[in-house]
Amino acid sequence: MVVRDDRDVDLDDDDDEPGAGSDRPKKIVYSEFDCPACDANNPYDDGFSAGAIVRCMTCGTDFDVFEATERKPRLREK
Ligand SMILES: [Zn+2]
Numbered sequence: 001m002v003v004r005d006d007r008d009v010d011l012d013d014d015d016d017e018p019g020a021g022s023d024r025p026k027k028i029v030y031s032e033f034d035c036p037a038c039d040a041n042n043p044y045d046d047g048f049s050a051g052a053i054v055r056c057m058t059c060g061t062d063f064d065v066f067e068a069t070e071r072k073p074r075l076r077e078k
Contacts, residue, residue, distance in 0.1 A: 027049055028049055028050070028067060028070055028073075029047040029048070029049050030044065030047065030048055030049065030065075030072075030073045031043065031044055031045070031047050032044055033048075033054060033063075033065075033072070033073055033075060034072075035056040035058060035059060035061065035063075035075075036063070036075050036077070037056065037059050037061045037077065038056060038058050038059040038061075040056060040057070040058035040059065042054070042056055042057050042058070048065060048073075049065065049067070050065050050066055050067035050073070051065065052065045053065065053078065054075070061077060061078075062077070062078040063075035063076060063077055063078060064076045064078055
């Protein structure tokens with residue numbers, strides 16, 4: 001049996017992003033937000049990130065999404 005060196009290359013690739021989703025490095029994807037206008041919690045199954053526009057399902061207000069922390073986005077009413 002011969003052990004090939006290119007096995008190391010594959011391992012390097014997998015180790016690139018430990019403990020995080022490997023398809024979107026650095027980009028925070030939120031799965032919900034609390035509406036600043038009416039305080040309703042809005043789950044977003046598809047997820048959203050900074051630069052997106054989200055709409056509160058309770059009061060219908062649209063918000064621009066800004067990146068704030070890893071847990072909560074910052075929202076500004078449009
Ligand atoms: Zn609302």
